[in-house]
Amino acid sequence: MKIKECLAKMKNKEKKSEFNVQNTKWTFTAEVYDEICKTIGCRRPEYGGLLGSSDGVHIDHYYFDATSERSAGVYMMDIPACNKVIHEWNDNDIELVGVIHSHPNGVTRPSHGDLLMAKNIIESINVHGRFFTPIVQVSPKLNGEIKIYPYSFEQSVEMKTPLMEIETESAEERRIAALDKKAPNRFERIKRVFPNNLMAKKKVICIGCGGSRPFLETLARCGVGTFILFDGDIVEDTNIATQGTFISELGKLKVDVIKTRILDINPLAHVVCIPKYLDNAITDEDFFKMAMLKNGDFRDTLLCGCTDNFFAQDRCAQLSVKYGIPYLAAQIFEKGKGHEVLFYYPGLTASCPRCILESRYKKILTVKKSGTGSSEGAAVCVTDYLNSIKSYTALKIFCYDEPLTPYYHELDKFADRNYFMTKCSSEFNAPAFEPIKLVEANETDLTFPFVTIAIGQTPEKGCPLCGGTSNENAPDRIIPDTRTIINPYDKPEE
Numbered sequence: 001m002k003i004k005e006c007l008a009k010m011k012n013k014e015k016k017s018e019f020n021v022q023n024t025k026w027t028f029t030a031e032v033y034d035e036i037c038k039t040i041g042c043r044r045p046e047y048g049g050l051l052g053s054s055d056g057v058h059i060d061h062y063y064f065d066a067t068s069e070r071s072a073g074v075y076m077m078d079i080p081a082c083n084k085v086i087h088e089w090n091d092n093d094i095e096l097v098g099v100i101h102s103h104p105n106g107v108t109r110p111s112h113g114d115l116l117m118a119k120n121i122i123e124s125i126n127v128h129g130r131f132f133t134p135i136v137q138v139s140p141k142l143n144g145e146i147k148i149y150p151y152s153f154e155q156s157v158e159m160k161t162p163l164m165e166i167e168t169e170s171a172e173e174r175r176i177a178a179l180d181k182k183a184p185n186r187f188e189r190i191k192r193v194f195p196n197n198l199m200a201k202k203k204v205i206c207i208g209c210g211g212s213r214p215f216l217e218t219l220a221r222c223g224v225g226t227f228i229l230f231d232g233d234i235v236e237d238t239n240i241a242t243q244g245t246f247i248s249e250l251g252k253l254k255v256d257v258i259k260t261r262i263l264d265i266n267p268l269a270h271v272v273c274i275p276k277y278l279d280n281a282i283t284d285e286d287f288f289k290m291a292m293l294k295n296g297d298f299r300d301t302l303l304c305g306c307t308d309n310f311f312a313q314d315r316c317a318q319l320s321v322k323y324g325i326p327y328l329a330a331q332i333f334e335k336g337k338g339h340e341v342l343f344y345y346p347g348l349t350a351s352c353p354r355c356i357l358e359s360r361y362k363k364i365l366t367v368k369k370s371g372t373g374s375s376e377g378a379a380v381c382v383t384d385y386l387n388s389i390k391s392y393t394a395l396k397i398f399c400y401d402e403p404l405t406p407y408y409h410e411l412d413k414f415a416d417r418n419y420f421m422t423k424c425s426s427e428f429n430a431p432a433f434e435p436i437k438l439v440e441a442n443e444t445d446l447t448f449p450f451v452t453i454a455i456g457q458t459p460e461k462g463c464p465l466c467g468g469t470s471n472e473n474a475p476d477r478i479i480p481d482t483r484t485i486i487n488p489y490d491k492p493e494e
Contacts, residue, residue, distance in 0.1 A: 026053075026057075026059050031060070032059055032060060036146065040136050040146065041142075045104045048077070048099060049062055049100055050063040050098075063085045075102075098131055098152075102136040103136070105137060110135060114133060122153070133151050133152065135151065141286065177267070179267040193405060194223055199222055200225035203226035203292075204302045204304060206230065208305070209258050210231065210239060211306065212304065219391065220265040220269055222395065223266065226269070226271075227262055228272045229274060230255075231255050231274075231277070232275050233254050234251055234254065235250050243383070255275055278315055283481075284481060299401055301325055303325045305328070313353075315482050328394055329343075330390050332382065336379055336424055339382065339386045341422075342357070343397060343414075350415055350457060356457055365485070396411050416457055416458070421433075424450055465479075
């Protein structure tokens with residue numbers, strides 16, 4: 001940290017704050033600790049923020065200084081922004097008790113510049129007693145894993161190490177427990193469908209969470225116990241009409257607002273938010289760890305490729321085949337005229353995701369198209385219908401080996417028909433719907449625009465992903481790194 005001249009402006013504020021910070025033992029609330037992990041812990045050093053306490057015991061307020069000036073070895077506070085927060089805290093009886101920031105790997109003690117900064121802050125806003133100045137070390141993977149080295153500052157410019165602990169039960173956990181008691185019979189009417197609370201052991205890993213929000217909420221209402229959500233996007237006003245979002249959620253991470261909805265349905269669900277895109281910065285090993293996977297049987301796990309980016313969908317499909325994880329993917333066609341759902345169940349389905357979409361792969365990889373789709377022009381009812389099909393398919397996948405459910409071995413009927421296409425408009429033309437046109441030609445028997453058919457599939461001979469034998473799990477050695485798309489069409493020029 002480095003002193004910035006404008007820090008002296010703190011002294012000239014008309015409203016002057018006074019704080020009495022005597023505590024030598026601080027407890028981070030779980031909410032604050034998680035926010036530090038999501039902000040400082042996911043960025044390169046040096047980043048920082050303010051620490052506040054409403055009771056003199058717990059650090060229960062945190063402000064991430066996102067607009068600070070920084071370099072590889074220097075953190076310089078955004079003084080106007082921090083001043084505003086400090087005075088807002090003061091108005092609400094929240095004490096500024098410290099400043100936290102990250103250092104380069106291996107530098108675990110405050111620097112001389114840190115000491116001068118702390119001294120300047122204490123003198124500027126009249127902090128009496130010790131001022132907490134912890135140093136954060138972040139993981140080189142920038143995955144939110146951190147280690148905090150606690151230090152405090154006194155007027156003697158002597159650094160001391162105070163006691164520090166993480167609160168085991170947060171206010172959020174107490175709120176969730178209260179909600180659980182408030183609705184103890186929430187799954188009473190689906191006991192016959194999912195007896196013995198069997199859905200609690202199921203896990204869904206969703207890559208891309210915007211348009212899939214209703215799908216995830218439906219799975220929560222069915223009692224699915226674990227959700228791993230990957231999405232680095234925030235809620236924008238353009239999402240309101242197509243993704244079931246609300247004005248009150250604008251600017252928030254999509255994974256966070258979906259987590260809130262899931263826990264409001266089932267407070268006992270375990271929801272892990274990963275505010276990142278599944279890009280090349282995340283290795284296969286990183287994904288395996290983030291998704292809390294363990295080597296073994298994945299019949300209770302479902303990987304969902306719900307992004308509208310073709311190459312991200314391919315990454316999901318490769319991960320599914322590589323690790324033998326049941327898979328579901330979906331896509332809305334142009335202007336919402338139709339949509340598709342495909343699934344893959346290791347050991348059952350005849351065709352893998354690439355077998356099904358190989359003609360699309362060839363077109364995109366040879367023409368070098370962007371491969372990015374969009375739900376623009378699709379009414380929300382189209383998205384809702386798509387999510388209903390996804391939800392029903394997911395339940396059949398989750399319960400394939402559950403004999404006490406009505407979905408037991410239901411997928412057998414679709415082992416070679418694991419691609420569903422839906423017509424949502426009379427303008428939608430696809431060869432598979434030619435028989436439907438004959439019905440529509442009869443004025444007395446018109447079909448409603450939403451028509452879904454399961455289309456037969458055969459393994460693609462020499463499929464680059466499964467070799468044409470998708471009903472056998474592909475060993476790891478076949479797909480060493482899913483970050484590279486398998487492109488047999490990209491041949492060097494002679």
